[in-house]
Amino acid sequence: MATELITNPFISEIKPGQRIVGFFVVAQATLEPFKSKPGNFLNLTLSDKTGRISAKVWENAPDNIAAGMVVKVAADAKEYSQRLPHKRVACVSKSTLTRLSHQSQD
Numbered sequence: 001m002a003t004e005l006i007t008n009p010f011i012s013e014i015k016p017g018q019r020i021v022g023f024f025v026v027a028q029a030t031l032e033p034f035k036s037k038p039g040n041f042l043n044l045t046l047s048d049k050t051g052r053i054s055a056k057v058w059e060n061a062p063d064n065i066a067a068g069m070v071v072k073v074a075a076d077a078k079e080y081s082q083r084l085p086h087k088r089v090a091c092v093s094k095s096t097l098t099r100l101s102h103q104s105q106d
Contacts, residue, residue, distance in 0.1 A: 012050035016079040026069045057092045072098040
């Protein structure tokens with residue numbers, strides 16, 4: 001079964017199993033170390049006017065993404081039950097996370 005591609009969804013519309021491509025504001029971004037191997041992953045909270053969603057960049061995590069930036073994201077939406085209630089997570093590869101802008105630091 002092919003993955004359903006959704007273009008420019010609102011966060012409230014993202015469902016597990018969808019492949020999404022859209023623009024979001026980074027509400028939070030932190031590089032975190034893997035527990036069982038060397039290296040880091042990028043832990044993001046993405047937002048739009050309808051809500052927030054967690055996003056992870058597991059491979060080749062960029063270190064130039066920060067809160068306030070607008071990013072273009074292409075990701076596979078998944079649901080993880082590690083914490084209750086179930087948490088929707090977008091899994092992003094580095095090649096599909098594009099920094100478009102950032103807030104000025106005035």
